[in-house]
Amino acid sequence: MALSVSTEPKNxxxxxxxxxxxxxxxxxxxxxxxxxxxxxxxxxxxEAPGTSGLAAISAIPGEELVDDTExxxxxxxxxxxxxxxxxxxxxxxxVLFIVFVAVTAFAPGLFTSRGPFDTAPADRLVxxxxxxxxxxxxxxRDLWTRMLYxxxxxIKAALIALAIAVIVGLALGVLSGFCGGFVxxxxxxxxxxxxxxxxxxxxxxxxxxxxxxxxxxxxxxxVGIMPGFARITRAEVLRIKTLPYVxxxxxxxxxxxxxxxxxxxxxxxxxxxxxxxxxxxxAIIYIASxxxxxFGAAPPAxxxxxxxxxxxxxxxxxxxxxxxxxxxxxxxxLSLNHISKTLQERGR
Amino acid sequence: xxxxxxxxxxxxxxxxxxxxxxxxxxxxxxGEGGTAAAGGEPVAGGTLKIAFWPDNPSxxxxxxxxxxxxxxxxxxxxxxxxxxxxxxxxxxxxPWLAEKWEISxxxxxxxxxxxDGVTFSDGTPLDAAAVKANFDxxxxxxxxxxxxxxxxxxxxxxxxxxxxxxxxVKVVFSAPNSSFLQASSTTNLxxxxxxxxxxxxxxxxxxxxxxxxxxxLESYKPNELTTLKKRPGYAWGSxxxxxxxxxxxxSVEFSYVAEDSVRTGNLVSGAIDIxxxxxxxxxxxxxLITKSNGVVESRPLPxxxxxxxxxxTAGRPxxxxxxxxxxxxxxxxxxxxxxxxGADYPVVAGAFDSTTPFFAxxxxxxxxxVAGAGKLLDEAGWKLGEGGYRFKDGKKLTLVLPTTTQxxxxxxxxxxxxxEAGIELKIEVVTGAELPAVLKNGNYDLTSSYFTRxxxxxxxxxxxxxxxxxxxxxxxxxxxxxxAQIKKLFADARETTDDAxxxxxxxxxxxxxxxxxxxxxxxxxxxxxxxxxxxxxxxxTSESFLKLNDIWKQ
Numbered sequence: 001m002a003l004s005v006s007t008e009p010k011n012x013x014x015x016x017x018x019x020x021x022x023x024x025x026x027x028x029x030x031x032x033x034x035x036x037x038x039x040x041x042x043x044x045x046x047e048a049p050g051t052s053g054l055a056a057i058s059a060i061p062g063e064e065l066v067d068d069t070e071x072x073x074x075x076x077x078x079x080x081x082x083x084x085x086x087x088x089x090x091x092x093x094x095v096l097f098i099v100f101v102a103v104t105a106f107a108p109g110l111f112t113s114r115g116p117f118d119t120a121p122a123d124r125l126v127x128x129x130x131x132x133x134x135x136x137x138x139x140x141r142d143l144w145t146r147m148l149y150x151x152x153x154x155i156k157a158a159l160i161a162l163a164i165a166v167i168v169g170l171a172l173g174v175l176s177g178f179c180g181g182f183v184x185x186x187x188x189x190x191x192x193x194x195x196x197x198x199x200x201x202x203x204x205x206x207x208x209x210x211x212x213x214x215x216x217x218x219x220x221x222x223v224g225i226m227p228g229f230a231r232i233t234r235a236e237v238l239r240i241k242t243l244p245y246v247x248x249x250x251x252x253x254x255x256x257x258x259x260x261x262x263x264x265x266x267x268x269x270x271x272x273x274x275x276x277x278x279x280x281x282x283a284i285i286y287i288a289s290x291x292x293x294x295f296g297a298a299p300p301a302x303x304x305x306x307x308x309x310x311x312x313x314x315x316x317x318x319x320x321x322x323x324x325x326x327x328x329x330x331x332x333x334l335s336l337n338h339i340s341k342t343l344q345e346r347g348r
Numbered sequence: 349x350x351x352x353x354x355x356x357x358x359x360x361x362x363x364x365x366x367x368x369x370x371x372x373x374x375x376x377x378x379g380e381g382g383t384a385a386a387g388g389e390p391v392a393g394g395t396l397k398i399a400f401w402p403d404n405p406s407x408x409x410x411x412x413x414x415x416x417x418x419x420x421x422x423x424x425x426x427x428x429x430x431x432x433x434x435x436x437x438x439x440x441x442x443p444w445l446a447e448k449w450e451i452s453x454x455x456x457x458x459x460x461x462x463x464d465g466v467t468f469s470d471g472t473p474l475d476a477a478a479v480k481a482n483f484d485x486x487x488x489x490x491x492x493x494x495x496x497x498x499x500x501x502x503x504x505x506x507x508x509x510x511x512x513x514x515x516x517v518k519v520v521f522s523a524p525n526s527s528f529l530q531a532s533s534t535t536n537l538x539x540x541x542x543x544x545x546x547x548x549x550x551x552x553x554x555x556x557x558x559x560x561x562x563x564x565l566e567s568y569k570p571n572e573l574t575t576l577k578k579r580p581g582y583a584w585g586s587x588x589x590x591x592x593x594x595x596x597x598x599s600v601e602f603s604y605v606a607e608d609s610v611r612t613g614n615l616v617s618g619a620i621d622i623x624x625x626x627x628x629x630x631x632x633x634x635x636l637i638t639k640s641n642g643v644v645e646s647r648p649l650p651x652x653x654x655x656x657x658x659x660x661t662a663g664r665p666x667x668x669x670x671x672x673x674x675x676x677x678x679x680x681x682x683x684x685x686x687x688x689x690g691a692d693y694p695v696v697a698g699a700f701d702s703t704t705p706f707f708a709x710x711x712x713x714x715x716x717x718v719a720g721a722g723k724l725l726d727e728a729g730w731k732l733g734e735g736g737y738r739f740k741d742g743k744k745l746t747l748v749l750p751t752t753t754q755x756x757x758x759x760x761x762x763x764x765x766x767x768e769a770g771i772e773l774k775i776e777v778v779t780g781a782e783l784p785a786v787l788k789n790g791n792y793d794l795t796s797s798y799f800t801r802x803x804x805x806x807x808x809x810x811x812x813x814x815x816x817x818x819x820x821x822x823x824x825x826x827x828x829x830x831x832a833q834i835k836k837l838f839a840d841a842r843e844t845t846d847d848a849x850x851x852x853x854x855x856x857x858x859x860x861x862x863x864x865x866x867x868x869x870x871x872x873x874x875x876x877x878x879x880x881x882x883x884x885x886x887x888x889t890s891e892s893f894l895k896l897n898d899i900w901k902q
Binding site for chain 2: 117118124138139140208212298299300312314315316
């Protein structure tokens with residue numbers, strides 16, 4: 001990761017970073033010379049004022065160099081990346097859709113005037129129309145409205161699940177990769193066992209033990225997808241631990257904790273971030289699966305999976321009841337996958 | 349020439365018969381189990397494929413005495429015969445394995461005179477000793493399970509059975525049991541070979557027994573497939589069937605399909621011949637079946653209607669009779685039936701379904717009246733407050749309904765109806781395994797239940813704490829005084845041989861159940877069956893189970 005980031009600025013900075021970093025003419029050549037970890041010694045020092053004033057106050061110039069070139073390169077890279085990404089219509093569409101879903105999750109009332117629980121027996125199983133965008137269900141509730149209010153539950157559950165997975169996974173991974181030895185062996189065998197059990201199956205077992213509801217489902221899914229995060233983090237930590245700048249900072253007298261927090265952790269969560277976006281989609285699918293099976297929120301509240309499940313009996317006769325919420329979930333997950341894939345490609 | 353003529357004659361007769369039968373078939377057999385939707389001369393042979401909903405997850409059983417799963421009672425009906433049969437149209441008891449019977453004036457002794465020439469499928473003859481073995485075996489199972497077995501409510505007060513002579517058997521009760529004659533017609537008291545009772549009750553549950561029915565049980569793989577084979581030489585069908593001899597079909601396969609839509613799809617695509625749902629078909633499914641040239645048959649299941657039972661223990665909102673009365677007015681049963689099951693679906697009118705003998709409708713007391721409900725609640729001190737819900741002393745009027753979601757759809761419509769009256773219905777989804785504990789701890793306000801039997805006494809199985817499946821539900825459903833009243837009315841009806849007294853006791857009971865707010869009817873349970881166009885001779889039994897005697901395929 002560090003390597004790829006430091007090579008990127010080489011060809012990008014002359015065009016994009018120039019205007020951003022006001023002034024220092026040294027920026028261009030500095031980046032050009034700082035190709036690879038080998039050139040970190042003194043050239044980075046000249047670049048420091050241009051990117052961040054903090055480096056100048058730093059007590060150990062040699063150590064801070066790495067960090068300074070990194071954010072500087074990253075920010076420049078980000079702008080360039082955004083430009084390139086902005087020219088990809090698929091990516092833009094996916095992002096816009098995810099933004100829409102996120103907004104509905106926190107303010108579902110913005111997009112509908114109906115209540116999600118208002119039944120209307122007379123309007124039973126009305127097919128989609130301008131009045132009812134997604135049609136109505138078997139007791140006349142507007143499915144578009146229920147879909148939006150379902151976002152609130154599903155997205156929040158996905159966020160809780162992801163938070164659990166990322167925090168616990170990252171902690172375990174870092175601990176395991178950084179400590180090595182017995183701790184590593186022990187933690188990784190535990191993770192092995194967890195990985196051996198299919199995540200959805202484990203989530204099912206956990207939710208059965210915890211009871212029904214949105215939060216138990218979120219916890220179950222979070223624990224279910226956590227092992228992947230631990231494994232990836234560990235791999236990254238192991239890789240970064242051996243890099244020369246870590247060695248350098250150790251040689252410079254930094255404590256292990258300091259090395260961990262300022263060097264290893266920030267540099268290892270790139271792939272974890274990509275995995276997080278990718279696993280948001282997975283989490284949503286798992287949450288929808290569990291609520292499809294009836295483990296979700298208590299009726300009349302409905303998560304996406306509950307909506308899909310409720311239309312099962314009308315698949316042939318009133319397909320929209322299951323199909324439209326299903327397509328909505330599919331679109332959300334596909335968008336997330338597309339975003340994470342694109343980011344992954346950019347990262348290479 | 350003569351040959352040609354006679355052939356023409358046959359054709360003409362066949363046509364006439366077809367037309368006549370066709371006409372009766374068009375009359376639809378709704379509500380009448382006896383009519384056979386025939387369409388010509390029966391054709392022998394073929395395998396009939398029937399799809400049920402899933403097997404009982406907590407008690408996989410095919411033993412007549414122990415089974416309550418209504419799908420399996422259908423299977424048993426075709427494998428084992430009973431002493432008597434019940435006419436689906438009139439509720440009258442007709443001879444079957446017993447040619448005639450006498451009931452002693454005090455109602456304590458039932459003497460059955462058995463038919464000659466009947467054998468079980470293992471070859472043993474049906475005689476008085478075999479019948480005695482059955483009742484002795486049943487009593488043993490009751491003892492073994494501490495009275496919790498389902499057949500127990502059919503033989504209440506049974507003392508012992510005597511063999512009078514090889515073809516006469518006397519069943520003696522310690523107290524009169526007027527519902528026993530009806531009980532003798534049910535699948536639960538179907539007679540199986542005496543050797544079957546040498547097996548354990550578990551083994552019998554897995555199908556290790558022999559009946560005397562028109563089919564034999566070939567195999568039973570729980571929740572997978574149950575297969576029946578035709579019994580050659582069968583010749584003692586009840587007179588209520590058109591075909592009292594060997595079955596037309598060679599074999600029958602019962603599969604278990606969890607998804608209603610898949611089951612209907614299977615029928616429409618021709619993968620199965622009969623779709624047999626537990627929850628009534630949706631209107632859409634019925635249309636789908638009719639459109640694909642299939643036939644939809646239906647008959648309300650006799651016995652206890654789908655209903656909610658309250659928790660009236662002190663401290664719970666429903667301890668107040670006024671709130672229970674308001675609840676009746678808050679329910680809109682007509683809209684519920686129309687919305688969930690279609691415009692022509694019967695509206696429930698009391699604790700029992702309309703096909704139950706001695707049924708007395710309570711329609712007026714169940715009328716929807718939100719304003720009336722509001723008035724009652726106002727008087728009880730529950731005032732409208734935040735969110736349209738009612739509050740008293742800062743406490744919201746909340747009713748908890750634990751549910752397994754498997755039975756009875758549309759609870760969310762009821763929830764919205766109650767909301768209009770300011771009552772919050774909290775639906776708590778629990779697993780089937782958790783439900784008994786929830787009931788036992790009293791952490792509920794309403795819970796639903798039902799039970800199928802063509803006799804009002806079926807309700808004892810829910811409401812009488814001595815015989816109830818869930819003692820907690822029965823105890824919580826009414827105050828001790830009301831429970832005593834209910835028990836007395838059941839006893840009045842049971843311990844008499846006078847039909848008029850039974851009728852008046854059951855009428856009083858049905859009225860009391862609503863007046864005291866013990867039963868909150870939800871919907872009439874209708875047994876639907878979707879038939880492919882190749883199925884003929886369909887008939888319901890008096891308990892709305894499927895009878896295969898007359899069925900043939902073409």
